Amino acid sequence: ILNVEQSPQSLHVQEGDSTNFTCSFPSSNFYALHWYRWETAKSPEALFVMTLNGDEKKKGRISATLNTKEGYSYLYIKGSQPEDSATYLCASGVASGGSYIPTFGRGTSLIVHP
Amino acid sequence: DAGVIQSPRHEVTEMGQEVTLRCKPISGHDYLFWYRQTMMRGLELLIYFNNNVPIDDSGMPEDRFSAKMPNASFSTLKIQPSEPRDSAVYFCASSLRTALVSQETQYFGPGTRLLVL
Numbered sequence: 001i002l003n004v005e006q007s008p009q010s011l012h013v014q015e016g017d018s019t020n021f022t023c024s025f026p027s028s029n030f031y032a033l034h035w036y037r038w039e040t041a042k043s044p045e046a047l048f049v050m051t052l053n054g055d056e057k058k059k060g061r062i063s064a065t066l067n068t069k070e071g072y073s074y075l076y077i078k079g080s081q082p083e084d085s086a087t088y089l090c091a092s093g094v095a096s097g098g099s100y101i102p103t104f105g106r107g108t109s110l111i112v113h114p
Numbered sequence: 115d116a117g118v119i120q121s122p123r124h125e126v127t128e129m130g131q132e133v134t135l136r137c138k139p140i141s142g143h144d145y146l147f148w149y150r151q152t153m154m155r156g157l158e159l160l161i162y163f164n165n166n167v168p169i170d171d172s173g174m175p176e177d178r179f180s181a182k183m184p185n186a187s188f189s190t191l192k193i194q195p196s197e198p199r200d201s202a203v204y205f206c207a208s209s210l211r212t213a214l215v216s217q218e219t220q221y222f223g224p225g226t227r228l229l230v231l
Contacts, residue, residue, distance in 0.1 A: 043118075089157065101162060107156065
């Protein structure tokens with residue numbers, strides 16, 4: 001089981017603010033990095049999957065970058081809206097013996113105040 | 115597809131009772147995962163199956179927990195006897211593996227919220 005760390009643990013921002021948070025993971029034998037969005041009382045939903053160093057993904061106002069050499073990924077939200085309030089999970093892992101099972105971080109809880 | 119289906123959505127039981135949680139993965143997915151979510155530990159992987167075969171159950175907390183997958187469309191997680199510390203949200207997820215180079219996304223069910231009194 002890998003050590004996948006997310007920071008900060010929680011974040012409060014005002015509507016319209018841009019924000020970002022971090023996922024750190026072991027860089028050796030890296031295979032993939034996933035970001036999930038998890039709204040209260042719902043189940044996690046996939047946002048992005050990234051595999052290559054320097055990858056950047058974007059979906060609307062949300063984007064993510066990946067640095068596999070130093071073992072981190074950033075998730076950015078531009079112009080936060082109250083509906084962006086959720087917990088953002090990252091998951092990463094290594095591929096071994098034909099199997100790849102990612103380890104989830106504890107998540108960053110984002111609350112956007114109107 | 116209806117997505118991953120879990121039942122029941124909520125379960126309240128008394129300590130010592132047997133609890134069975136059920137999951138129907140997305141059709142065609144060959145991996146199934148059971149997770150437990152608590153405030154203290156976050157999202158913990160309990161066990162996962164590949165083609166109905168349990169691959170890694172090292173996350174199962176103790177012998178009171180057991181999981182089965184009798185066929186590709188159904189899995190159960192059983193707790194017997196249940197204890198108050200088992201209270202948590204239990205998620206089932208499934209994914210499709212086509213080749214090692216694929217980057218599988220896990221699709222989560224709605225979860226079962228378990229409360230053991």
